[in-house]
Amino acid sequence: MLITVITIFPEMFPGALAYSLPGKALGKLWDLRVINIRDFAQDRHKTVDDTPYGGGAGMVMKPDVIDKALRYALSLYTDKPEIVYMTPRGQLFKHKIARQIATNTSGMILLCGRYEGVDQRVIDHWKDTQNMREISIGDYVVFGGEIPAMIVIEACLRFCPGIMSNENSVIDESFTNGLLEYPQYTRPSVWNNVAVPDVLLSGNHRDIDSWRFEAAQRITKTIRPDLWKQITDNEL
Numbered sequence: 001m002l003i004t005v006i007t008i009f010p011e012m013f014p015g016a017l018a019y020s021l022p023g024k025a026l027g028k029l030w031d032l033r034v035i036n037i038r039d040f041a042q043d044r045h046k047t048v049d050d051t052p053y054g055g056g057a058g059m060v061m062k063p064d065v066i067d068k069a070l071r072y073a074l075s076l077y078t079d080k081p082e083i084v085y086m087t088p089r090g091q092l093f094k095h096k097i098a099r100q101i102a103t104n105t106s107g108m109i110l111l112c113g114r115y116e117g118v119d120q121r122v123i124d125h126w127k128d129t130q131n132m133r134e135i136s137i138g139d140y141v142v143f144g145g146e147i148p149a150m151i152v153i154e155a156c157l158r159f160c161p162g163i164m165s166n167e168n169s170v171i172d173e174s175f176t177n178g179l180l181e182y183p184q185y186t187r188p189s190v191w192n193n194v195a196v197p198d199v200l201l202s203g204n205h206r207d208i209d210s211w212r213f214e215a216a217q218r219i220t221k222t223i224r225p226d227l228w229k230q231i232t233d234n235e236l
């Protein structure tokens with residue numbers, strides 16, 4: 001799958017994505033194209049932003065420039081990719097959305113805002129004509145869409161076949177069954193006077209599975225009662 005990032009800071013990529021499993025798979029199981037918004041600026045100063053109509057702090061990214069960058073990104077695909085604008089006003093990014101986006105095997109285009117964000121008209125136009133999604137990584141504001149885009153890319157790559165060394169880790173991990181993951185332990189079996197739960201050393205896989213399932217339930221109930229409520233509501 002081809003992932004295209006549209007940004008004014010192309011040098012931030014691949015950045016963290018060049019490491020570990022995503023890094024090993026880069027160029028093999030997935031490809032990354034990074035588009036510099038400035039290349040689509042119309043004037044010799046390469047202007048990508050301007051002051052907001054109505055006044056106020058900060059700058060707004062110009063609709064004509066962003067539209068050109070998006071159109072160029074789309075031209076790199078034969079089948080329609082997911083198109084995503086990273087914004088604090090977007091849908092909250094969750095496990096389910098990552099899985100949904102990752103099923104689009106042609107890939108995705110991620111638009112990263114900076115300053116005060118992007119002119120509303122180009123957002124509306126791409127939502128109306130190309131089903132662009134707006135995604136937020138959480139209820140807080142960061143300086144730009146690049147780190148949010150990396151988060152979306154990493155979460156989606158975990159669903160991309162072959163990237164995880166052990167496919168079972170995707171099935172097992174937090175959120176897959178709506179639960180947070182059970183606690184994990186490794187050697188030494190006693191550390192700081194605390195022993196690893198006996199059952200995990202027993203070699204009895206049925207007992208281990210049920211211990212883990214119960215632990216996952218207990219942890220979810222305690223730490224995230226909201227998630228627990230969703231599960232129990234869905235089962236009714």
Ligand code: SAH
Binds near residue numbers: 142143
């Ligand atoms: N003025 C905007 C914030 C702009 S922050 C507002 O109040 O909503 C600049 C850019 O950072 C945004 O365009 C977006 O691309 C990115 N960004 C900031 N916080 C984000 C978040 N929580 N999720 C996704 N993208 C975010």
